[in-house]
Amino acid sequence: MKVAIIHDAPVPTSSSRQLMIAFMKRAAKVVYLRLSKLVSYVSDGEGWIGVGSDARLEELDAAVIRGLGNVVTLETFLRRINLLRQLESRGTVVINPVNAILTARDKHLTMLELRKLGLSVPETAVVEDVFDAVEIAKRWGKVVIKPLVGSMGYGSILASDPDMVYNIGRLLQMHGLPIYVQKYVRRYERDIRVFTVGDSVLGAMYRYSPEGTWKTNVSQGARTETAEVTKELEEIALKAAKALNLLYTGIDVGEADYGYVIYEVNATPQWEGFMRTTGINPAEHIADLVIRLAKS
Numbered sequence: 001m002k003v004a005i006i007h008d009a010p011v012p013t014s015s016s017r018q019l020m021i022a023f024m025k026r027a028a029k030v031v032y033l034r035l036s037k038l039v040s041y042v043s044d045g046e047g048w049i050g051v052g053s054d055a056r057l058e059e060l061d062a063a064v065i066r067g068l069g070n071v072v073t074l075e076t077f078l079r080r081i082n083l084l085r086q087l088e089s090r091g092t093v094v095i096n097p098v099n100a101i102l103t104a105r106d107k108h109l110t111m112l113e114l115r116k117l118g119l120s121v122p123e124t125a126v127v128e129d130v131f132d133a134v135e136i137a138k139r140w141g142k143v144v145i146k147p148l149v150g151s152m153g154y155g156s157i158l159a160s161d162p163d164m165v166y167n168i169g170r171l172l173q174m175h176g177l178p179i180y181v182q183k184y185v186r187r188y189e190r191d192i193r194v195f196t197v198g199d200s201v202l203g204a205m206y207r208y209s210p211e212g213t214w215k216t217n218v219s220q221g222a223r224t225e226t227a228e229v230t231k232e233l234e235e236i237a238l239k240a241a242k243a244l245n246l247l248y249t250g251i252d253v254g255e256a257d258y259g260y261v262i263y264e265v266n267a268t269p270q271w272e273g274f275m276r277t278t279g280i281n282p283a284e285h286i287a288d289l290v291i292r293l294a295k296s
């Protein structure tokens with residue numbers, strides 16, 4: 001069994017390393033591939049993938065994508081997506097599936113897909129005109145303006161004043177970026193990160209925002225504690241994973257006055273904080289699932 005862990009970090013992240021160890025423990029051969037070093041060829045009469053300029057990528061049974069890297073242009077984004085699709089079309093089991101990563105990467109598209117299955121999400125809008133953003137914010141009161149594509153809490157701003165929305169929105173508009181506005185809904189200064197692999201929920205943890213702040217990302221200093229996986233939480237998480245066709249995922253669930261809401265579904269979640277808190281290592285479960293799928 002040959003498996004690749006794909007990301008663009010020069011040094012594998014802790015989650016990537018955990019995965020590599022889990023595959024090695026199962027006697028699989030593992031390679032770590034950087035997206036920026038993969039070459040998509042049409043040469044010698046066929047399409048194939050190279051590693052750097054002189055090696056050919058060997059046949060792989062499976063590949064786990066751990067992120068698309070820091071992509072700033074549409075061209076690089078398309079080329080990376082197409083390269084991963086090329087890998088999929090060679091018959092390699094690619095996890096998460098490229099299309100699923102594409103949907104989950106777009107926070108708004110994620111909301112639309114979740115609603116299709118009746119899951120509760122905060123009121124959300126994506127707009128291009130700053131005046132539309134201001135009017136929407138006036139209607140909703142406190143809003144969060146998030147990067148449409150982003151992670152680890154970076155770039156999200158809480159705005160309770162329409163003029164703040166105007167100033168942030170204007171900057172985004174000047175940079176040619178859409179403005180993603182979401183109603184601020186939460187009952188407590190925390191959210192719940194639920195981790196799923198295949199058809200099971202591995203566990204969940206509360207993430208409390210540091211004093212005086214509102215974000216609950218571990219990378220923003222959140223304090224964590226194991227949460228009970230209630231029947232309802234389990235149902236929501238599995239439904240969300242299914243809505244987006246994600247074979248493993250980290251789901252951010254909020255508690256509103258009217259029940260659970262989903263803030264985000266991550267297609268390439270990190271799990272260092274989850275593992276430290278719950279003692280569960282998702283890498284072991286992901287490796288088992290990948291091997292099962294590659295063999296079937």
Ligand SMILES: Nc1ncnc2c1ncn2[C@@H]1O[C@H](COP(=O)(O)OP(=O)(O)O)[C@@H](O)[C@H]1O
Nearest residue numbers: 122150151152153154183184185191216263264
């Ligand atoms: N609409 C919202 N209302 C209240 N809190 C939110 C909302 N959206 C996000 N948050 C908080 O901010 C955190 C980060 O937002 P999220 O959408 O998960 O983006 P990121 O990709 O940066 O993690 C969430 O985990 C949650 O605690």
Ligand SMILES: [Mg+2]
Nearest residue numbers: 152153252264
């Ligand atoms: Mg999040």
